[in-house]
Amino acid sequence: MPDIQASPRAAADAPLVEVRGLRTVLGGKTIFDGIDLDVPRGRITAIMGPSGTGKTTLLRHVTGQLAPDAGSIRVDGADVPRLGRGELFDLREKIGYLFQNSALLTDFSVFENVAFPLRQHLRLPEPIVRNIVLTKLQAVGLRGAAQLMPSELSGGMARRVALARAIVRDPMLILYDEPFVGLDPIALNQVLKLIRTLNDTLGITSILVAHEFAAVARVADLVHLIAGGKLVASGSPRELVALDSPWTRQFFGGEADGPVPFQYPAGDYALDLGFPQAEAAA
Amino acid sequence: MSAARRSRVGEALAQVGACGLFLLQLLRATPASLRHARETVRQVWFTGAMSLVIIMTCGLFVGMVLGLQLYYVLSIFGGTAALGTVVSLSLYRELGPVVTALLFAGRAGTSMTAEIGLMRATDQLAAMEMMAVDPLAYVAAPRFLAGIIAMPLLACVFNALGIFGAHLVGVSWLGLDNGTFWSNMTSSVDVWTDVVNGVWKSLAFGAVVSLIAVFQGYTTAPTSEGVAYATTRTVVFSSIAVLALDFVMTAFLM
Numbered sequence: 059m060p061d062i063q064a065s066p067r068a069a070a071d072a073p074l075v076e077v078r079g080l081r082t083v084l085g086g087k088t089i090f091d092g093i094d095l096d097v098p099r100g101r102i103t104a105i106m107g108p109s110g111t112g113k114t115t116l117l118r119h120v121t122g123q124l125a126p127d128a129g130s131i132r133v134d135g136a137d138v139p140r141l142g143r144g145e146l147f148d149l150r151e152k153i154g155y156l157f158q159n160s161a162l163l164t165d166f167s168v169f170e171n172v173a174f175p176l177r178q179h180l181r182l183p184e185p186i187v188r189n190i191v192l193t194k195l196q197a198v199g200l201r202g203a204a205q206l207m208p209s210e211l212s213g214g215m216a217r218r219v220a221l222a223r224a225i226v227r228d229p230m231l232i233l234y235d236e237p238f239v240g241l242d243p244i245a246l247n248q249v250l251k252l253i254r255t256l257n258d259t260l261g262i263t264s265i266l267v268a269h270e271f272a273a274v275a276r277v278a279d280l281v282h283l284i285a286g287g288k289l290v291a292s293g294s295p296r297e298l299v300a301l302d303s304p305w306t307r308q309f310f311g312g313e314a315d316g317p318v319p320f321q322y323p324a325g326d327y328a329l330d331l332g333f334p335q336a337e338a339a340a
Numbered sequence: 341m342s343a344a345r346r347s348r349v350g351e352a353l354a355q356v357g358a359c360g361l362f363l364l365q366l367l368r369a370t371p372a373s374l375r376h377a378r379e380t381v382r383q384v385w386f387t388g389a390m391s392l393v394i395i396m397t398c399g400l401f402v403g404m405v406l407g408l409q410l411y412y413v414l415s416i417f418g419g420t421a422a423l424g425t426v427v428s429l430s431l432y433r434e435l436g437p438v439v440t441a442l443l444f445a446g447r448a449g450t451s452m453t454a455e456i457g458l459m460r461a462t463d464q465l466a467a468m469e470m471m472a473v474d475p476l477a478y479v480a481a482p483r484f485l486a487g488i489i490a491m492p493l494l495a496c497v498f499n500a501l502g503i504f505g506a507h508l509v510g511v512s513w514l515g516l517d518n519g520t521f522w523s524n525m526t527s528s529v530d531v532w533t534d535v536v537n538g539v540w541k542s543l544a545f546g547a548v549v550s551l552i553a554v555f556q557g558y559t560t561a562p563t564s565e566g567v568a569y570a571t572t573r574t575v576v577f578s579s580i581a582v583l584a585l586d587f588v589m590t591a592f593l594m
Contacts, residue, residue, distance in 0.1 A: 121470060147472040161467035164459075175471045178478075223471075 074099040074231060074263045075120055080129035082115060089115050090126070091287035097265055097280075102257055104266040104278035104295075107285050108309065108318045113267040114158065116284070117233045120265070121153060122146045134230065151179060154224035154232040158239070160216040162208040162223075168195070169204040172223045179227070194222040197252055199245070213240035221249065225256060232256070234266045238273050250277045271295070271310055283309060285318050362555045365476055366484055372474060373481030380482040380489075387448035387483070388490030392497065394447050395440060399498035402439060403505025406430060410506075411514050420516055424525035427506040428499075432529065432538045436499040438586050441545035443498075444491055445578035449553035452483050453574040456557025457567035465558075480554045487550025488543060495542035537593045541586065548585060549578045 075097035082089040089112035097103045105113045118124040119131050122138045131138045136149055162171050172191045176182060182190075195201040198218035208216060217240055224232055234253070238246055254277055256262050268274050274281065275295035283291040283298065283305060290305040291298055298306055308316025324330070373380065406427050414420045456479060459465050465475040503525075510516040529535065553574045560570035 123466065123469065147474070150470055150472040153470070155467075155470040157463050157467055157470075159463055161463035163464055163467070164462070174473075178471065178473045 072099060073097055074134055075265070076130075076132045077116075077119075078130045078132075080116075080119065080126050080131065082112065082119070082124075082126045084115070088287050090129075090284075092129070093284070093287070093289050095282050095289050095292070097263060099263050100257065100261050101279040102253060102264040102266060102277055104268060104274045104281045106268065106271070106274065106281055106283050106309070109269075111284050112287070113284065114235055117155070117235055117265065117267060120233065121150060121155060151227070152230045154227070154229040156217070156220050156224045156232070156234045156237055158235045160208075160213075160220040162211075162216055162219060164208050166208075167204070168200065168206050168208070168211070168219050171208065171219060172226050175223065175227050190226060191222075194226050195219075197225075198222045199248060214242060214245055217241065218245065218249065221252070228260055229262065231263045231265070234264065234268070236268055237266065238268055238270050246273060253277055275299075285309070358559070359551065359555050362558070363551055366481055366551070366554070369474060369476035369481045370485065372477035373485065376478055376482055379478065380485050383482045383486030384489050387444075387452070387486045388493060391444060391447045391490070391494060394443055395494045395498050396501050398439065398443055399436075399501030400505040402435060402498075403427065403431070403502030403507075404509045405505075406435075406502065407506030407509035407514075411510050411516070420510075420514075421520045421524055423506065423510045423516055424503075424521040425528040427510075428503055428525045428529050429534060431499045431502045432534045434586070434590070436495045436502065437538050437541040437545055438582060440495040440498045440542060441491065441549055441582040442579055444487070444494060444546070445549045445553070445575055445582070448487065448490070449549050449574045449578050450571045452487075452550070452553040453557040453560070453571045454567055456480070456483070456554060457560035457570050460558065460560055461562040461564070461567060475558075480558055484547075484550045484554050487553070488546045491546025491549070492539050492542040495538065499538070540593065541589050544585060544589060545582050548581045552578045552581060 073096035077093060077095045080090045080093040093116075105116060107113055115124065119126055120133060120138065122141060125139045133149060134152070136145070138146070138149070141149065162168075163174065166174065169191055172194055173187050176187050176190060192201055192204065195204055198221050200215060200218055200222065203211065203215065203219075208219070211219065217237065221234075221237065224234075232253075237249060237253070241249060250273060253264060253266070257264055266274065266278060278295055281291075281293065281295055281298050282289055285305055291301055291303055293301065299310055304317050308318055407423065410426050411420055411423055414422060414426070456465075459475075459479065465479065468475045468478060507518075507521060511518050511521050556570040556574045556577070560566045
């Protein structure tokens with residue numbers, strides 16, 4: 059499949075998101091241990107890494123849902139951990155967020171879910187609200203499902219509705235948390251094109267958290283690979299694949315052995331299974 | 341006191357403190373919630389109108405039982421003429437507000453907790469936060485206000501059906517004079533000391549039950565077990581709080 063390349067317009071000046079010295083400890087486990095990374099303006103940046111490495115946590119830091127233990131996170135110049143609730147809400151009005159589990163409001167229809175941010179923040183005439191919502195639903199291929207309830211949608215459809223809701227106010231920054239999960243190949247292709255088109259036509263910046271490297275490689279301009287609480291590699295998808303590092307070799311090669319342990323730390327396997335020889339040896 | 345018991349007491353006190361802080365946040369969010377008046381009206385309908393059947397049914401039977409028991413006791417002293425007075429005073433002052441609050445906790449309180457808890461578990465509250473919509477103003481405060489509005493209305497309906505039930509048993513079934521039943525009631529019941537004090541109580545109970553229900557839902561662990569525990573806690577804590585508050589308010593209002 060062809061790559062969906064960035065247009066020349068997407069070249070950015072200053073980073074929209076700057077993370078410096080980020081340190082986070084959750085439940086006694088160090089998630090980030092001094093991470094520095096930038097998200098350039100108008101580009102699609104993918105955050106990748108093994109499961110449980112803190113990719114969603116990073117998005118929560120960027121949106122001010124979770125304060126770090128140390129370090130700074132600046133979004134469009136604003137120091138997010140230091141923002142008051144009102145300022146944080148002002149910033150969030152400029153951010154779209156696609157949740158991992160879609161997080162649609164179950165009491166509202168698809169149409170009302172997408173219209174929700176418009177109704178809450180803008181006093182627009184109903185015909186305009188209707189047109190904006192239908193335009194966004196058309197973009198994700200679900201205009202015909204406008205009157206369905208979230209319980210009537212498949213996982214992939216719910217994700218596309220959530221995507222329409224995330225982009226309904228044309229934000230400056232969109233955060234996609236696992237946007238490709240549950241999408242069939244047709245929907246995946248359309249969502250990839252949509253992410254690219256939004257970036258190029260509206261000058262939006264996107265941060266993408268995903269595991270599917272094949273999909274990420276088609277759309278991302280920059281990939282940050284996080285593992286073991288550190289930023290272990292950064293670059294374009296092609297640069298990362300070509301990079302001779304044990305981290306990239308293991309992650310992109312899908313190997314069980316490498317710097318990232320596949321097994322969660324545990325005691326002796328044979329002992330756990332109760333083999334008498336193992337007990338004697340122990 | 342053992343260490344385990346001390347920690348349980350400490351935990352309970354921490355919960356009370358957290359609930360108090362939550363109340364302050366809720367009150368701060370209330371003016372903003374007035375923007376969502378439609379949501380408050382929807383919640384009044386959901387917590388109030390949808391509770392009517394259980395409130396009316398229970399009110400009727402409580403009144404019938406009261407009528408039967410009191411008629412029997414009063415007949416020993418030849419005082420059956422006071423049936424209307426005793427029933428109405430019991431209902432207005434105590435049973436109406438208290439039983440309505442207990443039923444309200446079971447019917448509306450649990451559904452508030454479960455609904456908000458599931459919204460928490462499915463990231464709907466986080467999604468609102470991310471859309472710069474304060475869930476305290478949009479979800480919690482309208483339910484809290486709805487509880488305060490609905491409770492006194494439900495208590496009035498409960499009282500009316502209770503008196504109707506007592507009349508049904510005392511007058512229609514056991515043959516007490518209709519005029520005696522009503523005239524003794526109207527001459528002994530004072531609007532301000534009996535009826536209005538009952539309304540104050542039901543307002544307070546409405547606030548307490550709604551606060552506990554909303555707090556438990558809002559702070560639940562985002563798991564199915566967490567929601568189940570929160571729902572149970574709503575009924576247990578609300579019942580204890582209502583009965584304890586009833587004693588305190590009765591002592592002050594008497």
